[in-house]
Amino acid sequence: RAEKAGAVTVFAAASLKTALDEVAALWRNETGVEVVVSYAGSSALARQIEAGAPADLFISANPGWMERLEAAGLLRAESRRDLLTNAIVLIGHGPDVAPVTLSPDLDLAGLIGDGRLAMALVDAVPAGIYGKAALETLGLWDQVAAKVAQADNVRAALALVAIGEAPFGIVYATDALAEDRVSVAARFPADTHPPILYLAARTAESASPKADALLAFLRGPAAMTVFERHGFSPAP
Amino acid sequence: MSLSVAVTHRFPGFSLDVAFEAPAGVTALFGRSGSGKTTLVNAVAGLIRPDTARIAVNDTVLHDSDAGVWLAPHKRRIGYVFQEGRLFPHLSVSANLAYGGWFAPRGAVEPGERERVVAMLGLGALLDRRPATLSGGEKQRVAIGRALLSAPRLLLMDEPLAALDDARKAEILPYLERLRDETDIPVLYVSHSVTEVARLATTVVSLRDGRTTRVGSPAEVLADPRAVPTLGIRDAGAMVSAVIRRHAEDGLSELDGPGGPLLLPRIAAPEGTRVRVRIHAHDVILAREAPAGISALNVLKVTVAAVRAGEGPGMVVQLDAGGERLLARITRRSARALEIAPGLACYAILKSVAIAPEDIWIAGGEETGAS
Amino acid sequence: MSLSVAVTHRFPGFSLDVAFEAPAGVTALFGRSGSGKTTLVNAVAGLIRPDTARIAVNDTVLHDSDAGVWLAPHKRRIGYVFQEGRLFPHLSVSANLAYGGWFAPRGAVEPGERERVVAMLGLGALLDRRPATLSGGEKQRVAIGRALLSAPRLLLMDEPLAALDDARKAEILPYLERLRDETDIPVLYVSHSVTEVARLATTVVSLRDGRTTRVGSPAEVLADPRAVPTLGIRDAGAMVSAVIRRHAEDGLSELDGPGGPLLLPRIAAPEGTRVRVRIHAHDVILAREAPAGISALNVLKVTVAAVRAGEGPGMVVQLDAGGERLLARITRRSARALEIAPGLACYAILKSVAIAPEDIWIAGGEETGAS
Amino acid sequence: MPFLSADEWTAVALSLQVSLWATAASLPFGILVALVLARGDFPGKQILNGLVHLPLILPPVVTGYILLVTFGRRGPVGAFLEEQLGIVLAFRWTGAALAAAIMAFPLMVRAIRLAIEAVDPKLEQAAGTLGASRVLVFATVTLPLILPGIIAGAVLAFAKAMGEFGATITFVSNIPGQTQTLPTAIYAFLQVPGGEASALRLVLISVAVAMTALIVSEGVARLVARRIRGT
Amino acid sequence: MPFLSADEWTAVALSLQVSLWATAASLPFGILVALVLARGDFPGKQILNGLVHLPLILPPVVTGYILLVTFGRRGPVGAFLEEQLGIVLAFRWTGAALAAAIMAFPLMVRAIRLAIEAVDPKLEQAAGTLGASRVLVFATVTLPLILPGIIAGAVLAFAKAMGEFGATITFVSNIPGQTQTLPTAIYAFLQVPGGEASALRLVLISVAVAMTALIVSEGVARLVARRIRGT
């Protein structure tokens, strides 16, 4: 039973798992303080914090949920900070997809052909929301809207492209990095979509004395080295 | 009174309307297939809830629709031998037999009773078996044992012996007689067999299309020439009572019967015991004069009381033998030849061996000097 | 030959080892509860697969374990009346009856047969009902009808009449006789009733603890004094054959019987027809001299062939009547009084009405001049 | 219609279509597999049984993924179906029906199997003696007797299909008008702050549809059972 | 142990614990509800029936969400349980067991209900005439006869509990050592690059455990059924 003495409990967006597990190990080595991370969708985690979950830190993949908790007074406002950013990329199936230039002239629909463009849910899941915004900014959305296959999360979208069910997809750069069966055709400029932010904050109910220290550690150089190795960038 | 039943119930296409009062002992329900016997028994058991009913056993009201009394089946303490077995498939024969005892008041099942019943029914070798692999007759025997061993206040038996061979029946019937004579458990007994009914019943209730056609003692109902059509001609007969005078060494018992001595195969009862003997009408020969040199041992002086022509070549003659009634069935041709008419004095001839052991029984209750 | 059965099978605690050959007609299986009758019938039906078996009907091999032949039940074209009904609960009575016809070859069920069977079994009012609400006897009648209407090549009937009243039995038995006499469908018939067996059977197979004790014609098996213990003393009797001479106006039929004329209740067959009559040993009275002035109409001149003392007060006397055998059961006391001994010429007295209609039947097959 | 948007109506209709097809098309297989599991006795029986239960045991995502790699256009079965029969499952409502059917299959099979196991083999034997071959015995005796079990299995399957989400979206994604079923739409609403009210609307629709199906089927099942009991 | 990490072992153990408890604790209720649905006849019966099926119809996330707002620490029932009885479900393994039990409940109830409906009321009547009250009839006749159905229901429920994911992660989150079951652990692995191999390992474990349970239970059920049939 992991009611580990003095452990800090982190509720973190599931897409951070690999990187955050490593960071947590570092912290554990350094301080001897246990970290317990519950990975799930940001929406589920936020609702759980609303319901009184024993989380010390919340790391959201989406500003929306963070704001909702903050408005409800469930966060320590002063602790909230932007943690990481990510980028979204257009990927294609196979190791050597020809790069494309993202512009309104691009015949993205033609590129996709009778296949599908795999994305996360474009109205619900952050990666999907960002992707749709970027395509809209670039004037490409209307071309491809009918061809989009929306997965319930970005990993599923990646899987669709990886096994070749969809020739193209839009996923986080971090995801594309680790998957051999896809290659990046283009990287969406950061200004084509709202900033992709992972935010962290300490919850109002957090009682763990080490929570603040962990929060600081997450933004520290050691942690950032790990995050960057996994493709994330420090938030500006 | 011991069993009082008044039930009306309607099914689509069939209606039951039966009322009778029966004293202690065995009440036989007699009637053709579909006449409502099982329905009536189910009403007594509480398994169907008839439209209107008043059913009482030994002053315990089981159901009174007017008074709004209705006792749940499990509170009625009945031992019901169903027409179709209904053994518990998941329990061994032994547990099936014990089942009723689990819920009976402590001590209600006499010690040793179980062993007696098991031995009588020949279930010894089957105790660890489960019902599924039993033969038809074996199942039926277990069902009888289960009911008997539930320490019932009332026994309901729906054709309990139908699936059994004669030898097995002959083993079970005396047990039921003992039950009738030695306990005051009323029994409602459905049977198609006149022999069984005549032998066991204290009261016979004859049903036809859901209506009672006759209620009375077996002597009345079965010796009534008018009952002949209901019973089927082959089963007409009368009952006479007699007292055992002595047991002869040649295996016969000599009795004082109505209108003269009776010689019957040895009866297992002490001298002085009063017995009842069922004499089938078709076993009786009439003679104008006392015959000699014939093997039939019983010759009774009788007077013709009534003559009733049946369908076909036969007629039924009611005889008065020392105050008791006998029936004889003879052909018209014989009747004409012998000039049989009411008032005629003549002889009734009867073979000793024509009286089957199951047609002789120790008179129950008050009249008997037997154990 | 028509039915050839050789089966061995072991259950824990029971083993069956039966072999017999039976000619066309009704083969009765006779034996106490648990003697293996149903098991044998199931083997013939193909519902159990016995350890070893050779079963053939009319030269069709149903099962030959040595030759590796095994016909699936549905290919055997049997009409099986089960001991426990087994009606299809989801089908109406009418559909239950029709069921077998759905799979029989086209035209195998004669037109009109259905109506005849429905009428005989009294099922007319039940056709739209479902089995669940039928009475016990009604279910059994539907089961009989279902088997009869499946156009079977072989009928298996496991105590088909046990749940029925005598009147209903009397309606069904003649139908089964007609079936026996007018078709060549072999019937394997399980019954506890000697009357049924004697009346219907061409061959009787008597079982005891899974072994055949006797196989033979009913005349042989049932008239054999040694069979008395197996049958139960009450059912001993003999069969004699006789030819109808004329039908009298008073409802009697006069026959030429062995050792003299026989008067019997009217037989529904033309004059000249040869019939068989079962005479129960306990219905026969012996007299040294021809009696006069008695109601019994039949007096046969006979010679004592053998005398066999039974247990108890009775003895069985085998009589020779014009070359045929009769049995009489009398008391030892009478035997002594009449000085009965082999070789004695005497008279057998028999009441006409003592012979039940079910004990008279038209002789089947070759001997008959009847329709 | 103010209560539901056009897309939402489409999702409702699609959910019904998918669930009905999933139920109807898998029913014969469900009966067959239940029959084999209830009555058969062959070496691979436990494996078949395990396989049938697999979708219950695995997280739906995994089932969806397995479907994707098997029945997708690149998958061995999917490619075969597309080339030989012209049947495309990937990104189509047919695929959603397949996913729902597979997820519901263990429930359907178990219900039918229980019903089969409750049939008295003596009745089937009786039908056999009357000349019905095994297939005909099944059609005329077993099948009518297990009808209540089949209805129960179908209802369970339908209800499950109405709620199925994980495997479906993994296999066929969420394409409005083609593969967007009610659960997917509900899920999407729950992912965004403030989407609860919209989700609730759809939940109510979904519940109403499924409850109607449930009540109707209960009524039918009761009727059928009464007919069988014959009372 | 090189094959599984300590956290993963914990997840395996926790999954077993949660599934066993979910099955065991809901069994009495499952039997009761099945009995009421099979035999009862009261006005709210269809509502109860609908309620039981609800977790099947709703996307698991919705069920989880409903559980969260009802049984969470701030939810009406959750608060009551915590204050009055000291029972905390939220973010504990007990909550995971509750979620699994609720998700599995319709399957369990349906299996048991089918078994009850197959029991011949004539046998129960016979027991009644022999003096057994309704409760005793149930205990001595009905219950033994439906044992195979109960086993089937329990196995279905256990399998479902082993695979339950959506409601669990929504209700009690995915806290290693406390609420992280095999399916939620699998989910987490599938959310990150390179997690597939780990996920596959866990899937295999999960399948192995559930299959073992399945095969054992089939054997037991067969034994029980044979005892009941008495052959």
Ligand SMILES: Nc1ncnc2c1ncn2[C@@H]1O[C@H](COP(=O)(O)OP(=O)(O)OP(=O)(O)O)[C@@H](O)[C@H]1O
């Ligand atoms: N599967 C079985 N396992 C063990 N014993 C069995 C099995 N089936 C039948 N028996 C036994 O075999 C014997 C013969 O059974 P069978 O049903 O053939 O008897 P039967 O002659 O038809 O009797 P009844 O007249 O009572 O119906 C019985 O003692 C029965 O208990």
Ligand SMILES: Nc1ncnc2c1ncn2[C@@H]1O[C@H](COP(=O)(O)OP(=O)(O)OP(=O)(O)O)[C@@H](O)[C@H]1O
């Ligand atoms: N639920 C029912 N609905 C309609 N008719 C019924 C119902 N139950 C019984 N009957 C009919 O009522 C009549 C009486 O049935 P019951 O079972 O009492 O007959 P029974 O005298 O026991 O006959 P048997 O000797 O054949 O067993 C039958 O004709 C039967 O078909």
Ligand SMILES: [Mg+2]
């Ligand atoms: Mg009856």
Ligand SMILES: [Mg+2]
């Ligand atoms: Mg039998």
